[in-house]
Amino acid sequence: MTQRARIENIAVSAYRFPTPHPEADGTLQWDATTAVVAVVHSGGRCGLGWTYSGTAAAAVIGDNLHSVLRGRDPFDITGAWSAMHQACRNIGSKGLAMQALSAVDIALWDLKARLLDVPVTTLLGQVRERVPVYGSGGFVSSCDAEIAQDVAAWKAAGCKGMKIKIGKDFGGDTAWDVRRAALLRELAGPDVELMVDANGAYSTGQAKRVGNDLRELGLRWFEEPVSSDDKPGLAEVRASITADVAAGEYISDAYDAQAMAPVVSCLQLDTTRCGGYTGFLRAAAVAAAHNLDISGHCAPALHAPVAAAVPHLRHVEWFNDHVRLEPLLVDGSPTVSGGTLDVPSHRPGHGMALAAGAADYRL
Numbered sequence: 460m461t462q463r464a465r466i467e468n469i470a471v472s473a474y475r476f477p478t479p480h481p482e483a484d485g486t487l488q489w490d491a492t493t494a495v496v497a498v499v500h501s502g503g504r505c506g507l508g509w510t511y512s513g514t515a516a517a518a519v520i521g522d523n524l525h526s527v528l529r530g531r532d533p534f535d536i537t538g539a540w541s542a543m544h545q546a547c548r549n550i551g552s553k554g555l556a557m558q559a560l561s562a563v564d565i566a567l568w569d570l571k572a573r574l575l576d577v578p579v580t581t582l583l584g585q586v587r588e589r590v591p592v593y594g595s596g597g598f599v600s601s602c603d604a605e606i607a608q609d610v611a612a613w614k615a616a617g618c619k620g621m622k623i624k625i626g627k628d629f630g631g632d633t634a635w636d637v638r639r640a641a642l643l644r645e646l647a648g649p650d651v652e653l654m655v656d657a658n659g660a661y662s663t664g665q666a667k668r669v670g671n672d673l674r675e676l677g678l679r680w681f682e683e684p685v686s687s688d689d690k691p692g693l694a695e696v697r698a699s700i701t702a703d704v705a706a707g708e709y710i711s712d713a714y715d716a717q718a719m720a721p722v723v724s725c726l727q728l729d730t731t732r733c734g735g736y737t738g739f740l741r742a743a744a745v746a747a748a749h750n751l752d753i754s755g756h757c758a759p760a761l762h763a764p765v766a767a768a769v770p771h772l773r774h775v776e777w778f779n780d781h782v783r784l785e786p787l788l789v790d791g792s793p794t795v796s797g798g799t800l801d802v803p804s805h806r807p808g809h810g811m812a813l814a815a816g817a818a819d820y821r822l
């Protein structure tokens with residue numbers, strides 16, 4: 460029996476993609492998105508993963524994860540995940556550290572599939588041929604004409620759901636928020652699922668009033684009506700409105716999923732934050748035990764294969780910032796048509812490789 464290859468090296472790099480102009484939701488402003496990339500080498504192959512985070516995540520990979528990965532069996536992803544998690548105990552294993560771990564975990568799945576010369580869907584399972592997406596953007600910093608451009612792009616892609624940001628200035632002008640949602644309904648037409656995201660901008664009372672005001676527009680999805688840290692507040696809003704309450708984009712692990720599941724109508728998970736494909740599947744199982752659908756948060760290129768593996772998936776977020784930058788970062792990112800994302804099931808790994816042009820954005 461020949462000796463199996465070992466993990467030889469993990470290369471880390473970071474890329475900054477400026478937005479066309481400053482963007483904002485209800486509680487944050489930004490002018491760029493940073494992708495931290497991990498490339499794991501073994502046996503003449505390499506696996507690629509990334510997270511949307513800060514450059515500090517690159518330092519975590521180099522300082523805390525690299526040493527426990529080198530020399531490991533690349534097929535033992537569960538063992539590598541546990542070793543990485545343990546290595547971050549004293550710096551805090553959630554948040555930033557879990558974003559770093561997520562990038563590496565995705566790279567490990569890609570590497571294992573490439574070593575076996577199979578698509579990553581062969582390893583993860585595949586219960587659907589294509590993954591439904593909803594259009595997402597509509598920043599509070601956008602003018603009405605930009606919202607119209609967003610909606611036109613989502614219509615052209617066949618999206619059946621469309622989501623905009625509300626809660627402008629920490630909920631300082633709810634009348635503006637309601638008018639913006641009405642504009643979305645007017646532009647999108649009567650058949651599109653209307654979705655809004657307040658990014659935790661409201662108080663519980665505000666969120667209940669806005670949720671009820673948006674009822675006549677047929678609001679289907681109210682994301683982070685209050686802070687995701689406020690579980691009783693989420694539960695109170697959910698009990699008071701007809702739209703589904705969604706949250707979960709900051710979930711780091713199965714414990715977080717377990718805490719969030721009882722207070723939402725649909726659990727959001729972000730594979731670049733919740734432990735990569737390994738963590739995503741674990742948290743999805745927690746949601747299943749609460750009879751909840753899950754929805755993939757952002758990062759559509761990375762969600763495509765793992766979203767195809769989860770039976771109780773509702774959709775994945777086709778988020779403007781990431782839709783714009785993913786083809787700049789990688790070659791082979793999946794495309795959308797008919798409101799669905801194609802799943803990379805005919806190429807080894809997840810089918811993506813760093814684009815040569817990404818060097819222009821490297822930090």
Ligand SMILES: [Mg+2]
Nearest residue numbers: 656658682708
């Ligand atoms: Mg959100």
